[in-house]
Amino acid sequence: MNQQLRRRMGSTALIIGFFVVWEVLCLGFGVRDIVLPRPSEIVITLVSRFPGIWPHAVQTIYTTLVGFALGILFGVLIGVLIGSSRLAYDVGYPLLVGFSSIPKVAVVPIFVLWFGAGTVPAVLTAMILCIFPIVVNVATGLATTEPELEDVMRALKASKLDILINVGLPRAMPYFFASLKVAVTQAFVGTVIAETVASNKGIGNLMMIASSSFDVPLVFAGLLILAVLGVGLYVLFSFIEVRVTGWARRNDEFAMG
């Protein structure tokens, strides 16, 4: 416990140190805020212009979460399909790899064409950006399930569905959660890309406008919000992950129940 506390304090100190060094270097070399604003300036901008920034932040969170939720839903479905059937694996995997190699900025105009500018293209972009890691990880988790564990179920004459529910899915959970942590940041990227290209709301749009008027501190304030939101969701999923998949790390807190 003591050691854990010390580790936490160490990492917090390092993170704070990073911003302090940033501040000091900017001051020391006299970097102008149109090039790289100091952290303190960014925070001041954020606070003083909060009422203007806030609606955009809400919009971005909303879009990202909806896209992310859809990504989880379809990602798990496709992942289960690919992971549990040889044929689906052989067909689905090449398709998926091909699809994910397309730069996502390129699909935003297509979505705009289909659904008009606004929230829908952003949600869809967020979804397709976060779906790939989820599918791959769920499929990998299922496909690498130890045959011995499945044998336990097969000896009981369990159906395919029973095996999936009782062995496959729990076994794939650590993989799933590992993918969520990547996927949630990807969902943010997707949202912001779409907002930048085709929306009049959201942090992406805010940053676009700010940068075209050389309001660099505002751009960085936007970046800071995105970073904080990303870290927040990451922490949330890590928290759930420990509760759900502690068995995979033989976690003592998990074992306490």
Add this chain to the structure above:
Amino acid sequence: MTPATVLDLPMSPQAALSRPRAFVELERVTHTYGRGERQVQALMETNLRIEEGDFIALVGPSGCGKSTILKLVTGLINASSGYVYVAGREVGAEPVRVGMAFQNPTLLPWLTLLENVMLPLKIVPPFRQEYRAKRKSEFRDRIEALLSQVGLAGFSNKYPWQLSGGMMQRASLCRALIHEPQLLMLDEPFGALDQFTREELWGVMQELWMTRKPTVLLVTHDLKEAAYLANRICVMQARPGRIIDDSAVPFPRPRTIVMSYYPDFTALTQRLREMIVHAQPAKEAAP
């Protein structure tokens, strides 16, 4: 109890038809693992008949195909050639409750001991329906009772990784027993246990068999264990794996540990030992 049959010889199809099927029957079963160069012949032209309610022990050197026979009978693998019948049907289709304790405990790491042992009740009818109908607390009491019978009282909320190897093995035995299987497959279920715990569990096992009369196929390396528990002992040979002897165990039940020091008991284990030693294939020159 049916008298022990002598070693089955390959029979003509007519003979096979005229004879009623045993509860478990292996007919000229050959099994090869892998393909081409890396082929391993695990089992060769093996015949085995087990009557309902019988208790058979399989002994033999490591790698002679004992686990393979168990997997064939549970339908986990399909014979390369020959037939496996359970309850008169080809394996897989039979409406028989099967319990299997694997050579490795294979407990699901994300479930507690209690939940692991609960698993068959969740899957196998008729318990499955009762499980749905929320008779879980009743099941829980039953599992706790079984766990304490094998000396695991108070561990039901532990996860498998928090247990010792022998404890996991006992839990896995409980999982094989909890749904009152009609056919019980035990692959070295006491292998990781100390002498005293093992002897205690022999007693538990014998009592269970005498009261419920499941059909048991027990794989073991311990000849004393085979002679204590089984009605019949089949001795296997390696490379190719096959059954070379099938002897009845005449001792009356309930058997006791003291009996295992009687001359005729030691004579039996001695004879089995000789047989296994002599059946060892001559050491091949290294390739």
